[in-house]
Amino acid sequence: MTTPIQAATVAAINSDRRSWKAHNFKEGETESRRFVQACRAVANTKARNIKDMQCKARLILLVSEDDRSMEASLARDVLALTGAKA
Numbered sequence: 001m002t003t004p005i006q007a008a009t010v011a012a013i014n015s016d017r018r019s020w021k022a023h024n025f026k027e028g029e030t031e032s033r034r035f036v037q038a039c040r041a042v043a044n045t046k047a048r049n050i051k052d053m054q055c056k057a058r059l060i061l062l063v064s065e066d067d068r069s070m071e072a073s074l075a076r077d078v079l080a081l082t083g084a085k086a
Helices: 004-021 025-044 050-063 070-082
Strands: none
Touching (some): 004 050, 025 050, 050 070
16 A cells, blocks of 8 residues: 555655656746755654654655755665665
8 A cells, every 4th residue: 555655755756767867847846846845745754663764754855955954964874774675
């Protein structure tokens, strides 16, 4: 069963990929809005299990500007603790 966080994470990752492949500005802007909306959905939803934590960690690593930030470090630790790949 897919949780709301897992569905929103997949939507965010897919919109991020589509925004980079967009042929014009309008398509890219639409996908960027979808990405932000999906990220907000993940941020506002409480994690129910370890898979939800992994999804949140992957999005943190995707949007983190600094690889050495506390958030990115925590996300890598969550993924390493669960044995998942980033």
